[in-house]
Amino acid sequence: MSALSLLMLASCALKIAPIPPAPIDAQPLIAPINWDDAGREVADVLSAYIQTPTVNPPGNELAGAEYLGSVLEAEGIPYEIVESAPGRGNLIARLDSDVDEVRPLCLMSHIDVVTYDVDSWTRPPLSGDIQDGYVWGRGALDMKSLGAIEMMTMVWLKRLNIPLKRDIILLAVADEEVDNSGAKYIADNKWGEIGCSQMINEGGIGLEDLLFDGQTVFPISVGEKGSLWARMVATGEPGHGSTPRPDSEAPAHLMAALERLNGRKIEVKVHDAFYELLSLAGQDKGGATGFILQRPFLVNTVVRPTLLKNPLTRAGMIDTVHLTGLGTTGENEPNVVASEVYAILDCRTMPDTTPAAHLAYIKTIAGPGVDFEVISSRQGNYSAWQGDPLYEAIARQVEARGAVPGPVISVGFTDSILFRPLGVTAYGFMPFIVTQKDMEGFHGDDERISIDNLRRGLQMMVNVVLEVSATGAAPTVAVEDVLP
Numbered sequence: 333m334s335a336l337s338l339l340m341l342a343s344c345a346l347k348i349a350p351i352p353p354a355p356i357d358a359q360p361l362i363a364p365i366n367w368d369d370a371g372r373e374v375a376d377v378l379s380a381y382i383q384t385p386t387v388n389p390p391g392n393e394l395a396g397a398e399y400l401g402s403v404l405e406a407e408g409i410p411y412e413i414v415e416s417a418p419g420r421g422n423l424i425a426r427l428d429s430d431v432d433e434v435r436p437l438c439l440m441s442h443i444d445v446v447t448y449d450v451d452s453w454t455r456p457p458l459s460g461d462i463q464d465g466y467v468w469g470r471g472a473l474d475m476k477s478l479g480a481i482e483m484m485t486m487v488w489l490k491r492l493n494i495p496l497k498r499d500i501i502l503l504a505v506a507d508e509e510v511d512n513s514g515a516k517y518i519a520d521n522k523w524g525e526i527g528c529s530q531m532i533n534e535g536g537i538g539l540e541d542l543l544f545d546g547q548t549v550f551p552i553s554v555g556e557k558g559s560l561w562a563r564m565v566a567t568g569e570p571g572h573g574s575t576p577r578p579d580s581e582a583p584a585h586l587m588a589a590l591e592r593l594n595g596r597k598i599e600v601k602v603h604d605a606f607y608e609l610l611s612l613a614g615q616d617k618g619g620a621t622g623f624i625l626q627r628p629f630l631v632n633t634v635v636r637p638t639l640l641k642n643p644l645t646r647a648g649m650i651d652t653v654h655l656t657g658l659g660t661t662g663e664n665e666p667n668v669v670a671s672e673v674y675a676i677l678d679c680r681t682m683p684d685t686t687p688a689a690h691l692a693y694i695k696t697i698a699g700p701g702v703d704f705e706v707i708s709s710r711q712g713n714y715s716a717w718q719g720d721p722l723y724e725a726i727a728r729q730v731e732a733r734g735a736v737p738g739p740v741i742s743v744g745f746t747d748s749i750l751f752r753p754l755g756v757t758a759y760g761f762m763p764f765i766v767t768q769k770d771m772e773g774f775h776g777d778d779e780r781i782s783i784d785n786l787r788r789g790l791q792m793m794v795n796v797v798l799e800v801s802a803t804g805a806a807p808t809v810a811v812e813d814v815l816p
Contacts, residue, residue: 345626346611349718351727351737356804358795361494365794370488371787375467377403378480378786379460382469387458388444393506393514394421396443396476400483400504401425407487411502416517420506424522427486429496430803435529436499437722437801438756439486439793441479442508442515442534442747445471452777466780474774475534477781477789478762479504482532485793495803501526508747515747519754528756530722530800532793533748535760538735540767543613544621550730551740552723553760554605555714556749557648560679560687561707564589564698565672573667582673585701586658590675593653596697600636600649601682605714607631609738616736647743651685653694654678676707680743683712713749714741715757725799726761729792735765761796763789 386396397413400423404411411425421443426436448457448470455461461468471477486502503526505514518526535553542549566589568582578584607628614625624630639645657676664670681690687709695704717723717739730737748758764785773779 344629346607346628348608348611351724351731354725354728354799355721356799356802358798358802361492361798361802361807362488362794364492365488367787367791370484370790371783374480374484374786374790375462375783377484378467378472378477378781379462379469381476381480382460382467382471383458385458386444387447387470388507388509389447390419391444391506391510392419393443394419397421397423397504397506400443400479400502403483403487404502407490409486409490414517414522416506416514420514422506422514422518423502423504424518424526425483425486425502427489427496427500427502429499429801431497432499434498434801435527436501437797438501438503438526438528438531438751439482439797440503440505440531440533440747441475441482442506443476443479443504444507444509445474445476446509446775449777454778457779462783465784466782467786468778468780470779472773472779472781473762473764473766473770474779475762477764477786478534481763481786481789481793484790485797488790488794489797493807494798495805495807496801497803498801500797500801501528505747512747512750515750519750523754528751531748531751531756531758532722532726532761532796533758534746534762535742535748536740537762538730538733538765539771540765544617547613547616548733548735548765549609549613550735550737550765551609552717552726552730552737553742553746553748554717554723554739555683555752556712556742556745558681558683558685558687558710558712558749559745560677560681560690560709562677562679562691562694563674563705563707564677564702565674565705566702567672569669570671571669573669577669581669582671583669586673586675589698589702590655592697592699593694596653598640598650600640601651601684602628602632602636602649603682603714603741605717605739605741606648609740610635612738613736644743647680648741651681651690651693652679654680681712683714683741686711710745710749712741712745713752715752715759717759720757722757722796722800723759725796726759728799729763729795733765733788733792763792763796 384399457470507513538550566582566586569580611626614622660670661672727737
């Protein structure tokens with residue numbers, strides 16, 4: 333390639349269309365809402381929701397679904413609860429539209445939360461305490477807060493009697509944290525009567541100082557990596573621990589395969605979403621750094637080595653092979669060489685890599701002496717975002733809060749991955765802006781969320797839903813007749 337060609341590549345900025353104005357002015361529709369009072373109401377709802385035990389395992393999501401149902405019933409919003417297994421409750425609620433111009437919008441969350449070590453918490457994990465401007469407890473971030481905000485968004489649309497051009501459907505499902513069985517049940521058994529064209533689910537969240545001090549970046553999850561969970565098994569001759577025979581022993585075979593996997597040549601795969609996110613952050617940053625981030629060629633040549641040193645950004649750029657556990661079949665004493673040992677691999681694949689192709693690649697690198705047992709696999713996927721009205725509505729709300737919105741392929745997966753193949757445009761949007769310290773609560777100790785975040789999050793969610801779902805007409809009854 334000539335020097336002129338390189339110069340041209342280096343000077344080409346990524347072209348990103350600006351976010352257009354909102355199709356309707358939602359502010360007159362929501363003018364009656366006192367957001368401070370609404371924020372405190374969400375905090376109370378979330379506190380009671382956290383106190384409803386739905387730790388998975390075992391789940392007991394039926395109790396959580398019944399709690400949500402009690403709030404909806406008090407507001408006159410119809411709902412049903414279906415069990416995907418005994419005690420595994422899933423809630424479906426619908427706010428009917430006036431004209432049905434567009435297929436429904438789904439507001440999705442999961443009811444279950446992960447386990448905890450009670451001795452590591454400064455407050456009881458299921459207390460739902462409201463103190464120091466925060467709601468504390470397991471699920472405060474992941475993800476009963478989003479479930480509460482989505483439900484209260486539906487409640488406010490009902491209270492204000494907003495004319496809608498599409499149905500709004502609330503989905504709160506079981507077992508996302510372990511097996512996605514609730515979402516699978518909904519997709520297999522209830523989708524014919526739901527049929528959403530768009531979905532908001534967990535995923536993206538605003539992060540202070542993510543790339544630069546003083547800048548808040550808000551990645552919007554437009555897709556997720558796929559997964560391949562496998563057991564790599566090595567067999568060999570059993571023997572006595574006093575006499576090593578590395579050429580014939582299972583542990584030696586396994587270690588050699590792991591060393592080959594760790595030493596493999598890494599192929600970097602930067603998704604278009606990541607280039608766009610970096611470009612938008614660079615545009616906001618300005619200067620020489622901003623110039624580089626807006627140009628994919630310079631990102632590849634100048635920034636990529638730094639990105640690959642950060643575990644999170646590295647995971648977003650490669651198909652991973654992650655050793656997460658080791659074990660042996662049967663009892664294993666120190667002086668006994670096991671005849672069968674295994675390694676647990678959690679592999680995450682970019683959307684254009686099939687799990688089967690990744691497994692074939694791993695087998696080639698691992699070489700002889702090991703076999704593979706697939707525990708589970710799932711193809712990654714993503715939704716197009718350029719020009720999509722829901723994505724644009726989310727981005728507008730993020731920009732209005734002074735943050736930088738941009739698309740991202742999540743390194744983990746959510747229930748959304750099950751619904752995109754059904755024709756759903758699904759985005760991860762948790763309307764909160766948090767610090768790195770706050771993020772430690774995700775599956776960690778002392779999980780919490782501020783009441784300010786709940787208030788702001790409700791306001792953002794209401795605006796997003798109105799922009800893509802309201803007709804723009806005034807409410808059909810006086811608001812003072814429907815406010816509580």
